[in-house]
Amino acid sequence: MDxxxxxxxxxxxxxxxxxxxxxxxxVGMGTCGKxxxxxxxxxxxxxxxxxMNLLGRILQVGCIGTCYLEPIMAVRKPGGPFIYYxxxxxxxxxxxxxSYLKNDNPRPDWAVCFRGEGPVDGIPRFEDLPMIKPxxxxxxxxxxxxxxxxxxxxxxxxxxxxLARALRMDPEEVxxxxxxxxxxxxxxxxxxxxxxxxxxRKAPGRMKYIICNADEGDPGAFMDRxxxxxxxxxxxxxxxxxxxxxxxxxxxxxxxAEYPLAIKRLETALIQMEECGLLxxxxxxxxxxxxxxxxxxxxxxxxxxxxxxxxxxxxxxxMPCSRPPFPAVKGLWGNPTNINNVETLANVSAILTKGAKWxxxxxxxxxxxxxxxxxxxxxxxxxxxxxxxxxxxxxxxLEIGGxxxxxxxxKAVQTGGPSGGCIPADLFDLPVDxxxxxxxxxxxxxGGMVVMDxxxxxxxxxxxxxxxxxxxxxxxxxxxxxxxxxxxxxxNEICEGKGTPEDLDILKEVSETVQKGSLCxxxxxxxxxxQTTLRYFLTExxxxxxxxxxxxxxxxPLFHYEIDPETCNxxxxxxxxxxxxxxxxxxxxPHSIEQEKCTKCGAxxxxxxxxxxxxx
Amino acid sequence: xxxxxxxxxxxxGRSEIEDLFNEMRKEFKGRPEELIPMLQRAQxxxxxxxxxxxxxxxxxxxxSAARVFGTATFYxxxxxxxxxxxxxxxxxxxxxxxxxxxxxxxxIVGYLHAVPGQMTPDGLFTIETVACFGSCAxxxxxxxxxxxxGSLNRSRALKLLGEIRNSFPLPKLASLx
Numbered sequence: 173m174d175x176x177x178x179x180x181x182x183x184x185x186x187x188x189x190x191x192x193x194x195x196x197x198x199v200g201m202g203t204c205g206k207x208x209x210x211x212x213x214x215x216x217x218x219x220x221x222x223x224m225n226l227l228g229r230i231l232q233v234g235c236i237g238t239c240y241l242e243p244i245m246a247v248r249k250p251g252g253p254f255i256y257y258x259x260x261x262x263x264x265x266x267x268x269x270x271s272y273l274k275n276d277n278p279r280p281d282w283a284v285c286f287r288g289e290g291p292v293d294g295i296p297r298f299e300d301l302p303m304i305k306p307x308x309x310x311x312x313x314x315x316x317x318x319x320x321x322x323x324x325x326x327x328x329x330x331x332x333x334x335l336a337r338a339l340r341m342d343p344e345e346v347x348x349x350x351x352x353x354x355x356x357x358x359x360x361x362x363x364x365x366x367x368x369x370x371x372x373r374k375a376p377g378r379m380k381y382i383i384c385n386a387d388e389g390d391p392g393a394f395m396d397r398x399x400x401x402x403x404x405x406x407x408x409x410x411x412x413x414x415x416x417x418x419x420x421x422x423x424x425x426x427x428x429a430e431y432p433l434a435i436k437r438l439e440t441a442l443i444q445m446e447e448c449g450l451l452x453x454x455x456x457x458x459x460x461x462x463x464x465x466x467x468x469x470x471x472x473x474x475x476x477x478x479x480x481x482x483x484x485x486x487x488x489x490x491m492p493c494s495r496p497p498f499p500a501v502k503g504l505w506g507n508p509t510n511i512n513n514v515e516t517l518a519n520v521s522a523i524l525t526k527g528a529k530w531x532x533x534x535x536x537x538x539x540x541x542x543x544x545x546x547x548x549x550x551x552x553x554x555x556x557x558x559x560x561x562x563x564x565x566x567x568x569x570l571e572i573g574g575x576x577x578x579x580x581x582x583k584a585v586q587t588g589g590p591s592g593g594c595i596p597a598d599l600f601d602l603p604v605d606x607x608x609x610x611x612x613x614x615x616x617x618x619g620g621m622v623v624m625d626x627x628x629x630x631x632x633x634x635x636x637x638x639x640x641x642x643x644x645x646x647x648x649x650x651x652x653x654x655x656x657x658x659x660x661x662x663x664n665e666i667c668e669g670k671g672t673p674e675d676l677d678i679l680k681e682v683s684e685t686v687q688k689g690s691l692c693x694x695x696x697x698x699x700x701x702x703q704t705t706l707r708y709f710l711t712e713x714x715x716x717x718x719x720x721x722x723x724x725x726x727x728x729p730l731f732h733y734e735i736d737p738e739t740c741n742x743x744x745x746x747x748x749x750x751x752x753x754x755x756x757x758x759x760x761x762p763h764s765i766e767q768e769k770c771t772k773c774g775a776x777x778x779x780x781x782x783x784x785x786x787x788x
Numbered sequence: 789x790x791x792x793x794x795x796x797x798x799x800x801g802r803s804e805i806e807d808l809f810n811e812m813r814k815e816f817k818g819r820p821e822e823l824i825p826m827l828q829r830a831q832x833x834x835x836x837x838x839x840x841x842x843x844x845x846x847x848x849x850x851x852s853a854a855r856v857f858g859t860a861t862f863y864x865x866x867x868x869x870x871x872x873x874x875x876x877x878x879x880x881x882x883x884x885x886x887x888x889x890x891x892x893x894x895x896i897v898g899y900l901h902a903v904p905g906q907m908t909p910d911g912l913f914t915i916e917t918v919a920c921f922g923s924c925a926x927x928x929x930x931x932x933x934x935x936x937x938g939s940l941n942r943s944r945a946l947k948l949l950g951e952i953r954n955s956f957p958l959p960k961l962a963s964l965x
Contacts, residue, residue, distance in 0.1 A: 207936035239925030392882030471864035
């Protein structure tokens with residue numbers, strides 16, 4: 173079928189949805205939404221409409237980014253804007269629908285915001301929310317707005333227009349357009365995408381491959397998952413454009429098996445693409461043909477590394493090889509291969525639609541465009557965000573994230589997962605771009621951003637990451653295999669109170685060896701968490717080693733809980749929470765903890781509403 | 789590092805494994821790059837990878853048994869011991885860690901009397917840990933079979949597990965292994 177006809181039909185159907193004469197309800201049905209109970213909300217909405225004898229439509233959409241409000245529902249009456257409600261239960265969802273659709277009361281006291289034509293009394297505009305205002309959504313342009321399982325929604329919002337434009341250009345021109353945009357790889361390393369494509373294009377070989385790397389293995393990151401769940405076509409379109417620019421006809425998506433919903437949505441998307449003539453021999457009537465395979469990863473962090481990923485696709489152990497030869501010359505089955513990250517490809521489709529100049533208008537001189545971050549940890553508003561490069565860390569953490577939860581003090585932010593580092597709060601003026609984060613000892617990484625407060629121990633954090641990298645080290649090269657284990661052993665000793673001052677020197681030396689001597693990125697960056705904490709939080713290491721104290725109350729042998737008799741009012745909640753009966757005391761009189769019995773599980777500390785239990 | 793000890797499939801599962809391989813022989817061509825998808829397929833059906841399944845895959849792909857076992861043990865997804873009716877997976881991602889997932893895991897281990905990788909004696913639960921589920925905004929997270937539970941605390945986690953346990957009648961003492 174002709175693409176213009178498909179687009180016409182898609183636009184007609186989208187228009188019909190926008191001017192729907194019945195109520196339209198959207199429920200965020202990403203993995204996060206479902207984890208918070210979106211399925212129940214969806215079922216309730218359906219039932220409530222039926223109960224009120226109302227015809228209406230319920231759409232499942234992806235993640236709009238305000239994950240801390242999940243489950244989220246948006247309700248639109250004919251002609252009105254969408255009104256968003258968060259932290260729903262089935263009962264609350266029903267009450268809202270009855271109140272708004274029946275009695276025309278949108279319940280501003282429960283509403284979060286509205287999106288579309290306003291204003292609505294007492295409800296702020298979506299774009300004015302403090303979490304949303306500093307954001308620019310390019311890669312996430314459709315997430316939370318369209319039904320990810322309906323290709324027409326994507327097409328109606330300009331989707332596959334970039335591909336249509338690319339197919340009218342020479343492949344070289346397409347690669348140049350990406351080069352001009354200044355787009356750099358969003359998987360972490362930040363290599364210029366256009367240049368990568370040119371290498372693969374120029375490499376000799378008849379058979380070439382393009383791979384989309386969706387093996388988002390670093391703990392603390394979920395950008396790629398949300399993007400694939402919320403708008404799979406934006407990534408697939410980018411992949412097609414890349415394939416055309418490189419001159420290849422076959423592509424793979426390597427995705428984690430832990431993301432079943434994203435895999436399902438990709439499979440649906442591929443079927444729909446085929447129906448629309450966007451896959452197969454002659455795409456959109458051109459001479460360009462392309463097919464895509466989905467490969468499920470099997471749970472190995474190292475497979476995010478390009479050569480390991482290809483070894484895994486070929487059916488073996490995912491172990492990296494030394495480079496050169498680079499994948500662009502000799503990759504999958506010895507053929508030139510180009511590997512791009514999910515977010516990179518979602519940007520590609522936007523760049524080809526709107527032009528390189530438009531994209532280069534965002535960001536800094538060397539880091540163009542935007543970056544998505546998975547904002548999580550001890551922050552008030554967690555979620556998936558997309559910000560222009562060059563934004564300051566404090567804007568992200570304090571304005572978008574709303575600062576640290578429960579009035580605690582922010583201590584650091586961790587970027588880049590196990591390959592990144594911890595940036596202390598006094599460096600929060602740092603602009604977020606590839607160079608600045610590297611200079612601070614961390615990396616941009618793929619976008620994990622975990623905020624830490626005073627209850628996070630900065631010796632435990634590198635220990636946690638090292639236990640991960642030591643486990644995930646493939647074992648091929650010695651510096652990584654033994655070095656990560658050695659660093660972990662030392663950190664374990666320090667956390668158990670057995671550390672000595674010499675340990676710090678050894679730690680430093682080993683970390684430098686692992687950094688310089690490892691074969692692939694996993695080993696080369698594994699010492700980053702150790703090095704940054706040594707650089708910025710040396711006093712915490714010293715407290716652990718010299719004073720045998722963990723101020724954060726994390727390393728069990730190095731602290732104990734005490735009840736402050738002045739503050740304790742004897743409510744007794746702590747003693748009911750204690751599973752080892754270590755807390756005793758009469759009702760309404762200060763309680764006390766028997767230290768010999770206490771397992772330091774922290775249940776009492778979490779339960780006390782009066783902060784009477786102290787970490788000593 | 790836990791030692792991989794391979795288990796046999798119990799007698800009653802034999803016909804299941806035959807059906808599975810009849811299907812797989814039709815579906816796959818036996819090319820080396822199909823090795824991981826075949827292992828995934830077998831585990832999805834059987835819950836784990838019994839020794840005879842891996843040997844059969846080696847025959848179909850004409851790869852050495854060492855290559856098949858070597859690949860299977862490399863990846864965290866594959867398990868070689870039977871699993872309980874409910875697989876409880878506790879996320880050990882960074883955000884979950886910062887929000888106390890180690891304590892959550894400790895509580896669950898204490899409640900179910902099994903360590904990660906182990907099945908409870910009644911065959912009801914298997915505890916596992918995963919590096920990250922990618923639901924970090926809702927940390928700490930636990931997944932029971934395919935249902936994700938977010939923003940957990942210890943009492944909610946125990947309540948969920950207790951509800952499952954209580955929905956099954958207690959086995960007779962004699963039938964316990």
